[in-house]
Amino acid sequence: MKIDHNETGTISNSADNAIPPDHLRFQLPYLHLTRAFGNDWFALKAEEFARFFGTPTFLLSQTLIVVVWIGLNVARVIHFDPYPFVLLNLAFSLQSAYAAPMILLAQTRQADRDKAFSDADARHRDALAMAATRRDKALAHQAEQIRALLQQNTELTALTRELAEQIAALTQGVHEKLMRERHVKAFSQT
Structure with missing residues (x-):
């Protein structure tokens, strides 16, 4: 179809x-x-990456990496970044340089989506309200028509009762007249 x-x-x-x-x-x-960064492969991965920053898994794994990094360098097991940990600081700076804009972009796009859907919901509510108003007017009009028909029915019922009473009275009068004429005929033949 x-x-x-x-x-x-x-x-x-x-x-x-x-x-x-x-x-x-x-x-x-x-x-x-629908997607914060678009719908292509890079956008999907970027959104996954931005969403991953706020998870407990990311926080715990980053904490574990920092503890292992500092532990290995302080214990001099592997001595690739001595005490002021300049390389670790550089890694954090690099992470922040990518994470902050991605998170801000995701928030901005989410705000755009929220506003668009809020506007769409408002238009939908307005359309529903207008449809409800039209239904209410139609129902009020139908109710008024039903009231008018009931009033006409009541008047016709009263008129029918009045006519039925008149017919009953006329029938009774005709019956009495016929009975009198029969009685007079029967009396005159005797």
């Missing part, structure tokens, strides 16, 4: 049967914002 989005926000298939709009229609324009 071929699905087309038309200008009114509804979705139609190839048979031209209208399908009601889906609840995610306001988010569709923002699907390109």
